[in-house]
Amino acid sequence: MDTTVERDVMEYDVLIVGGGPAGLASAIHLKQLNANLNVCLIDKGSEIGAHILSGAVMDPIALNELFPNWKELNAPLNVAVTEDKFLFLSETDSKATPSWLLPSGFQNHGNYIVSLANVARWMGEQAEALGVEIYPGFAAAGVLYDENGAVKGVVTGDLGIGKNGEPTANYQAGMELHAKYTVFAEGARGSLGKCVMEKFNLNKGKDPQSYGIGIKEIWQVPAEQHQEGLVVHTAGWPLDSNTYGGSFLYHLDNNQIALGLVVGLDYQNPYLSPFEEFQRYKTHPEIAKYLKGGKRLAYGARAITAGGILSLPQLYFKGGVMVGCEAGFLNASRIKGSHAAIKTGMMAAEAIANAIQAERARDELPEYEALFNASWLKDELWKARNFKQWFKHGRTVATLMTGIEQKILAGRFPWTIHRTKADYECLLPAAQCAPIAYPKPDGVLTFDRLSSVFISNTNHEENQPAHLTLRDASIPVGVNLATYAGPESRYCPAGVYEFIDDAENVGQKRLQINAQNCVHCKTCDIKDPSQNIVWVTPEGGGGPNYTNM
Numbered sequence: 001m002d003t004t005v006e007r008d009v010m011e012y013d014v015l016i017v018g019g020g021p022a023g024l025a026s027a028i029h030l031k032q033l034n035a036n037l038n039v040c041l042i043d044k045g046s047e048i049g050a051h052i053l054s055g056a057v058m059d060p061i062a063l064n065e066l067f068p069n070w071k072e073l074n075a076p077l078n079v080a081v082t083e084d085k086f087l088f089l090s091e092t093d094s095k096a097t098p099s100w101l102l103p104s105g106f107q108n109h110g111n112y113i114v115s116l117a118n119v120a121r122w123m124g125e126q127a128e129a130l131g132v133e134i135y136p137g138f139a140a141a142g143v144l145y146d147e148n149g150a151v152k153g154v155v156t157g158d159l160g161i162g163k164n165g166e167p168t169a170n171y172q173a174g175m176e177l178h179a180k181y182t183v184f185a186e187g188a189r190g191s192l193g194k195c196v197m198e199k200f201n202l203n204k205g206k207d208p209q210s211y212g213i214g215i216k217e218i219w220q221v222p223a224e225q226h227q228e229g230l231v232v233h234t235a236g237w238p239l240d241s242n243t244y245g246g247s248f249l250y251h252l253d254n255n256q257i258a259l260g261l262v263v264g265l266d267y268q269n270p271y272l273s274p275f276e277e278f279q280r281y282k283t284h285p286e287i288a289k290y291l292k293g294g295k296r297l298a299y300g301a302r303a304i305t306a307g308g309i310l311s312l313p314q315l316y317f318k319g320g321v322m323v324g325c326e327a328g329f330l331n332a333s334r335i336k337g338s339h340a341a342i343k344t345g346m347m348a349a350e351a352i353a354n355a356i357q358a359e360r361a362r363d364e365l366p367e368y369e370a371l372f373n374a375s376w377l378k379d380e381l382w383k384a385r386n387f388k389q390w391f392k393h394g395r396t397v398a399t400l401m402t403g404i405e406q407k408i409l410a411g412r413f414p415w416t417i418h419r420t421k422a423d424y425e426c427l428l429p430a431a432q433c434a435p436i437a438y439p440k441p442d443g444v445l446t447f448d449r450l451s452s453v454f455i456s457n458t459n460h461e462e463n464q465p466a467h468l469t470l471r472d473a474s475i476p477v478g479v480n481l482a483t484y485a486g487p488e489s490r491y492c493p494a495g496v497y498e499f500i501d502d503a504e505n506v507g508q509k510r511l512q513i514n515a516q517n518c519v520h521c522k523t524c525d526i527k528d529p530s531q532n533i534v535w536v537t538p539e540g541g542g543g544p545n546y547t548n549m
Contacts, residue, residue, distance in 0.1 A: 060077060088236045191525075464539050
């Protein structure tokens with residue numbers, strides 16, 4: 001960020017960075033509490049919802065609080081869950097779990113199968129109707145601090161910077177957006193939230209955050225294979241017993257199915273490819289039967305937070321707060337986070353509105369964390385606090401203990417289990433692991449990454465600096481390729497990273513970064529074993545353009 005450039009400045013009461021459910025709930029509830037507040041929301045996607053991807057089965061508990069009349073307002077919650085199935089898969093067989101044995105997190109009566117991207121679009125319309133200023137296509141590129149060290153807002157990214165770092169004829173300087181309070185709602189592994197956590201040491205005394213990569217497709221299928229409202233979750237194959245993960249298959253309306261695989265990014269084998277594991281998953285007889293004769297319509301991927309309540313940072317700091325998956329509020333045991341995102345957005349809005357009413361600005365808001373501690377969300381997350389930690393002991397132990405803790409003991413398990421390693425620290429050297437042979441895609445049921453990226457509608461202005469940056473250009477070959485067999489070429493679900501022959505050094509390899517393929521999943525920023533890759537925002541409007549995801 002060039003600090004010598006003269007920039008336009010816009011002042012607001014509240015600035016919100018991120019147009020997902022958390023950020024939009026913050027904006028909406030601020031205006032509900034005080035219609036006179038000047039609220040601005042920016043989002044890096046080309047439109048609200050363009051970068052939103054989730055399974056998703058939505059618990060309407062928080063939406064009921066935000067908009068008790070959401071049905072009359074035509075919220076896109078159109079498919080009620082009618083049946084739950086949970087299957088344990090082997091390579092060729094499956095075993096169903098009796099419904100009475102399922103923990104409450106996998107019982108979805110009263111919930112809805114949704115496109116979270118469409119829910120965000122609807123929430124954006126409600127926010128604008130209340131007077132919120134919404135600016136999609138504006139990427140927040142840096143955090144601004146005042147003379148007291150408090151967050152005073154953000155600067156949006158410059159447009160028209162060429163690959164060489166010099167302004168082009170289309171150059172347009174970014175703007176400074178200032179506010180009394182700033183809400184960070186960028187989603188999992190937000191680039192600015194990461195900086196704020198480091199500056200204010202918000203993770204002190206907390207477990208390392210844990211992540212998963214979720215890969216998703218939408219299919220149009222024959223009517224006879226479709227059961228609107230059916231929810232299917234699986235564990236087991238294709239992942240080995242020591243790798244955290246599971247799948248979802250949700251029957252939407254219009255004979256469409258949303259299906260995906262979540263792989264914990266604490267996996268150990270550098271030869272593992274989450275994308276290829278997802279392709280294998282679709283070939284299982286219990287899954288393939290739903291897709292036979294169907295057509296793939298959409299593809300996308302996104303990292304999710306899975307550490308739970310033990311990994312939550314301090315939620316407030318001088319000048320702002322963190323909400324939703326920016327902080328890590330997803331309940332991994334329920335595979336749900338949208339209800340938590342909306343609830344945290346509302347609680348942040350309440351704390352901010354009260355502070356502004358008291359003529360405060362840019363101070364700390366511990367009352368936001370106090371609201372969380374007194375909420376139903378705190379109780380829900382506390383009951384699931386050990387869910388991810390059990391997987392350190394393998395799938396069998398994790399399944400058994402999750403059932404005992406959540407079904408039999410109803411969350412009253414007396415102990416708390418802590419994690420000590422970040423995901424990138426879990427990767428083992430390639431010499432200690434067995435390569436994985438993945439079958440070639442058939443173009444009917446399974447596909448390659450480039451054709452998948454194509455249907456994600458991903459686009460970036462080509463003449464701009466790469467938004468995937470390296471702290472040390474020698475590490476990808478000297479460390480990652482030499483020691484870990486180049487895991488970035490496999491963990492990226494979009495084919496961004498590939499090791500190719502170095503034309504200038506015969507017999508050597510070099511890392512090629514195809515930044516234009518990036519779907520903004522943030523996996524590289526999380527899983528790189530050397531923490532050498534740093535994800536920064538590209539020009540606003542770049543990235544995927546999800547429609548029904």
